[in-house]
Amino acid sequence: MKNSFFTYTLSSFETAVKDLGVAKFTAKQIYQWIYQKHERNPEAWTNISKKNRDLITEHFDFSIPQIVWNGLSKDGTRKFLVKMQDGNTVETVAIAAKERLTLCISSQVGCAIGCTFCHTGTQGLKRHLKPNEIIGQFYTVTEFLNTNDPEGQKLTNIVYMGQGEPLHNYENVKLATEIFLEPHGFALSQRKITLSTSGLVPQIEKLGEFPPVNIAISLHSAKNNVRTELMPINKVYDLERLFQAIRTIPLKSHRRITYEYLLIDGLNDTPEDVIALSQLLKRKESKINLIPFNEYPGSNYKRPSNEKVLWFMDQLIQRGFTCTIRATKGHDILAACGQLKTQVEKVNLWNETSLSL
Ligand code: SAH
Ligand code: SF4
Secondary structure, eight states: OOEEGGGOOHHHHHHHHHTTTOOHHHHHHHHHHHHTSOOOOGGGOTTSOHHHHHHHHHHEEOOOOEEEEEEEOTTSOEEEEEEOTTSOEEEEEEEEETTEEEEEOOOEEEOSSOOTTOTTGGGOEEEEOOHHHHHHHHHHHHHHHHHHOTTSOOOOEEEEOSSSOGGGGHHHHHHHHHHHHOTTTTOOOGGGEEEEESOOHHHHTTGGGSOOOEEEEEOOOSSHHHHHHHOTHHHHSOHHHHHHHHTTSOOOTTOOEEEEEEEOTTTSOSHHHHHHHHHHSOTTTEEEEEEEOOOOTTOSOOOOOHHHHHHHHHHHHHTTOEEEEOOOOSGGGTOSTTHHHHHHHHHHHHOTTOSOO
């Protein structure tokens, strides 16, 4: 079986083709054709000899996951349902904001963590995604945009905030991240990639071996009992253990950790919660990103009123924190974590085309 090209860093690709008698500089040229010129058809690689093209295509697979559904929201958010070779699908969302076009990438099919507020969490873990399936989400969306919106904004940023817990799939997400950063590949900068985790302590303690991308921690409560209710992982790694691990993350001096804080009506949005949060976090080293709960059909929790959300933010700002509110994007086509996939699958059961945009 051929190996996917999209599992190689430049240096590992150079080593792999060396065994076939192909020169290093040819490996680099192919890398550039694929990632910088977005040309997957070997016939078009004009500076590569026919002999080398044949050798390479005989040994490597250049296929990418297929977009089986996409939808454009009124606010410009574009969602994709992406099918892997084995038929599993994941969702990937392109979110436009200011000069950025951020791709929200999935790291697993489903998720094992089982947070009670999360639609993906209710599905359990089906499997990890391979590095080429993680890279493939970015690649297939880039191809889609080049074809369908050639004059439009290109993807600039990545957040690992789609389905799955990226640190549960540590090795594959690490390799994919290294490939995203390749200077002769997509050449994304470390500052443009954010990894969000629910708090897998052993893997957080290994972040020193991970490319130094931005880290976001899904905190959601500064009180152990409430956090355990929301995130069963808190039973295994409680707040004290989590923060011990966070202190081991090597941070570049200009960077801070982002704490994601889901706001759920009546559950974690009280004055007591403000106090607990401001006692737990260090002002200078933390950024707080408030996420009003995104309701979905069948969800147990309620989103607080806009006044409540603004009040919560204001309380934190008054206490000296940097605090932002995450705008809900793509609400009209169910953008949040895990919601699109289930909805599309349900809709497809009775009518392939009924989800008109
Ligand atoms: N598994 C990782 C990354 C994917 S989830 C993590 O949990 O951090 C990305 C973010 O979306 C997390 O902060 C998660 O808590 C949040 N999220 C999940 N379901 C949500 C919902 N229904 N409304 C709002 N945010 C949600
Ligand atoms: Fe998994 Fe993150 Fe959803 Fe929790 S919030 S179930 S960790 S994807």
